[in-house]
Amino acid sequence: MRDRRRGRSRIARTGEVLWQLAPFVVDFLRDRRRWVLFGRSRRLPVEAHRARARKMVDTIVRLGPAFIKLIQVFSSRADIVPEPYLSEFSRLHDAVAPVPPEQIEEIILQEMGRPVHEVFESFEREPIAAASLGQVHRARADGEEVAVKVIRPGVEALIELDLAVSFRILFFLNILFPNHHVRALTTVVREFDKRIREELDLRQEAENTEQFRQRFADDPHVRAPRVLHSFTRRRMLVTEYIRGTKVDRLHDRFAAGELSFPGLIDTLSEAYLRMMLVNGVLHADPHPGNILVEEDGTIVFLDFGMVVQVERGTRERLFRLALAAARDDVDTIINVMYEMGMIDPEISRAEIRDAAVRIMAILAQARDVEHRRLQEMVQQIFDTFYTWPLILPEELVYFFRATILLEGIGFRYDPNFNGLDAAKPVIQRMRGELLQAARKEPRDVARDLLGEAEQTLRALHDLVRRTEREELRLRAHPRDVQNLERFVSLMVRRLLLGLFAAVMAVVSTLIFVATRSWLVLIVGNAGALFLFLLVLVIPKHLLENPLRHGRTVRRSGPAVR
Template sequence: MRAVQVFFQLLPFVVAFLVDRRRFLIVGRPARRSVERHRRRAERLATTVAELGPTFIKLAQIFAARADILPEPYLSAIGTLTDRVPPLAPGVAERVIREELGQEPAALFDRFDAAPLAAASLGQVHRATYRGREVVVKVLRPGVEELVRQDLEVSFRILFLLNALFPSHQVRAISAIVTEFSRRVSDELDFRQEARNAEELRRNFAGNARVIVPAVEQELTRQRVLVLEFIEGTHVDRLHDRLARGDIRLGALVEAVIEVYVKMMLEDGVFHADPHAGNLMVAPDGRLVLLDFGMVLRVDVDTRRRLMQTALAVVRQDVDGVIGGFYELGILDPEVDRGTIRDAAQRLMAVVQKDDLSSRQIQRVVEEVLRTFYDWPLMLPSNLVYFGRAAVLVEGIGLRYDPDFNVLAVARPVAARSAVRLLQGTEGDVRTRLTDWTLDAASAVRTLRDILRRVEREELRVRWHPRDSLELQRFLAQQVRRALLALFAFTIALIASVIYLATRRLAVLVVGLVLAFGLFLVIFLLPNHLFQNPLRLRRSWPGR
């Protein structure tokens, strides 16, 4: 029943997006739609996603940072889906605590507030007092694990059909996001892992006077219950009064948020991968408070180094260095037109270097560049998806309180300082890197010498990469299917003709010829990918 509900609620939007791409689904020009029509559809999409529940709300939060997949106004519409979920029924949270900890909340805590402090898609938070300390008790929603499993299974089936019938870089990117989410959501459904993540981030920020990470009450941590230190604060999307009073400055706040995420992303390699306004607060003393540690991303050293090199190329206005970094990070498909991307990269770098541009001017240029990326196979790797969400959060904080706020002007000096720290941090590793380069060079010389010797002895063989063989096999399989379909059409026409000669029934001849002609049209008009074997896509499903 759940599969039927999800399928029929999402089907109208899938069809509408496919018609936007090709008027007749597989052929035709893109359908023209007014801005108002897209706005109304975006609102309906946000409402439908909210009705579908936790899994799709979480996925929508990720898609809200992917302008290469969804254009405006859909990004803004689903960006408002910050856990539109009603609270649990009275007594349900207490029952989960009793099942996990073996005692009633009244016996465990000095005080336990029955009314939730906040209700989210996967869990619910209550305030309490434990051994004289103010804490929050996070409870996992009963049955959410099974619901997420069912929703992901349905999502993969829908994506399976889309990949088989309407392949594009957008569909591949959506499939990659859902696959990555399916791998990481298990951490969010186990509060013991969240407790470990919180402790690690707390250690990383132990010496930072601008950030607070709540302490974990380890003795009360279970799979479905997590108890954390309560920190007083205001969510970053509710700071109007404090900004008006002058308690905090907008520029200093945005600068602090950027520094925090740069440190996690490039210095520590442990990244808070669920950045949105509900997970970030400002304490009364102005310090940032991080919340919700269910989704934490590990960033390997090579990725951090490539990101740093790409950022430094931006600072140097080295367009080729930026594009090379994009290729190394896996952002650009190797088949993408380099000239078009170079023009887009130059325009973006020109925006980054200017301080006198208004937010509207920046937004207009960026949207135009993103439209270029939307038409080309831009493939954002799974780890960079979460970095993009952090960038959207930072931009949203600045523009929420000042429509003319220039986020780039604040970000540039922070990035420059971070680059200096990162370079200093890698100086101690120079000897190791020189040793590695020396060993690589020696290995390359030995390999070249071996190749030359094989050439002299006429023993050099050239091997064909298996991927080339697979592509050839796939092409031949497509042509065989076309030939078989054509043979089938010819056979139908021949049989209809023979029957007509034997019986003189014109209707049989007409039906046979119409069927044969229809099959010939299918052969000539259908795209090549529809002659592929769709079952090959099942190998990419998680768990297969």
């Protein structure tokens, strides 16, 4: 009975989601093909896309917490989502009306086995923050002021249902419209599925917070709240209460001379570089509400529900990528991109070379042009990933998001602020530490070299064996095969249409000679003429052999002009 009820609710929810999102899906399909399945692409003004993006945000808010969190993830994926949708999605704030305090107290009772007044010395029923997944209350425990984060009732079941609906919709989209962007959407939703489950388990957030505290234990300028583990459960997290100012509300303290603006930016830049490239624990939800500044200037990071673990191998590849870009070494850049899984299997190496050259040009321009904004450079890199298309690793997505946040904070206090100029002295100062973090131990280097040598010998042995048995085969790249199939298909179509038109003209003429029926002659020749014209109006570029062109990947998102 329960399974039947769950099945009915899933069908009903699927219908509701489709009803809300179907108009936007049709609009996007019409951007690519005016009549959905055929026709030219549709060019709309930027304002039309911006208005559509605003309507999408309003619809997402109505659909509930799972879709709100998912859109927040997409708001940082400029390699998948184009402008102006990206800007509108980034304005979606995860703030909702709080649930009644009685429901929060009921969850605390279920988690602790005791009523609120027995768990805490005092508990403020009015929340200090409310988001789509949970809300935070101030309380007192063990003689100190604490922050109590509680998961909203019913949110877990709703997210489970919405994720099932999302995967079902994506399954059919992958069948009907198999392309890079649909596959990328599916990958992001799969990753979101994993992340949201971790975020709903507040014990994982407690572990993430402790890990961050340990990695930054030797840094007097950066810290995270202390966790009270005896009070922490799956749906409840208790930490020390932090008294501080949000990082975007420091005007008065700067004006009074209590804080130094360059010092704040310097500390934040160093913290994020250390997270990404040294400590390997990246705070993945960087927005001003999650960064507080205490009275003494210490920066406190809050909310570790989303944390990205940057493995040592990933950090090493990022260093190799940076060094190769500095040396204009295109081949090494491409090899590292393959190692990091940044290249879609459908894209040939020649196309990737174009993308790598484009990225190097963006970085070179950033070095040469004065007063160039960091956000502009990051956006151009995102555009490159979207256009080719490439796959942006999750770690880089959140790191770039943090760099944009830092420049946004700086620009808020100084209209002439330049993120690249601010980052240079920090990188120079941390150069030794960064190189040390990327350096491999001799034992690891030897192990890697032996592994690569073993793989090379096996590959050579297999190649010789296949050659001796005449089993060696040459394979064309899938993209080239698809292009060849399309070219042959179009040529055959043109040939058949022309042949059919000629037959129709001849047959109608023979019938006219035999019957003297002008109607048959006119209709037959008109039909033949129509088919001849149809052959002529087939776009010429579709009949050219695409194998003669180096780059065939085209941007497949909504056309914005």
